Amino acid sequence: MHQHQIRHNKAVIDRLIHTSFTEIGKSGESYDFASIVQMIEAEKVSNTQVHSQNYECIQLEPSVKLLKYESAIVSENGEISDYAKRCSVWAFIDTGWQLKYHQGTPCKPFKLAHSEGFTKSI
Numbered sequence: 001m002h003q004h005q006i007r008h009n010k011a012v013i014d015r016l017i018h019t020s021f022t023e024i025g026k027s028g029e030s031y032d033f034a035s036i037v038q039m040i041e042a043e044k045v046s047n048t049q050v051h052s053q054n055y056e057c058i059q060l061e062p063s064v065k066l067l068k069y070e071s072a073i074v075s076e077n078g079e080i081s082d083y084a085k086r087c088s089v090w091a092f093i094d095t096g097w098q099l100k101y102h103q104g105t106p107c108k109p110f111k112l113a114h115s116e117g118f119t120k121s122i
Helices: 010-016 033-042
Strands: 017-024 030-032 049-061 064-074 080-093 096-106
Touching: 010 017, 010 096, 017 033, 030 033, 049 080
Parallel strands: 017 096
Antiparallel strands: 017 030, 049 064, 064 080, 080 096
């Protein structure tokens, strides 16, 4: 979901995001499926990247998993900002996993693990 080509593929979005999806963004704003789709459709192509790391998947029920990770935004010139801790609830629906809930919480800067696509270290 962090890559532009994935976010702008309607078939992938329909497959990955449940229609009852809700999100509390790191801004504190709440979103639903329709508002997320609208936001994605308005996005412009950018060389800014989302760096994510330290994934942990916790099984809550046989068909429900909690995904926790850290993220940061890496600008085109290598500046790093918008550090957040994130969690997502995924549910197995019919034939695949769908995102039902997501939350981002701002956090203090952390050391980024090595990633392809940018070289600036902090």
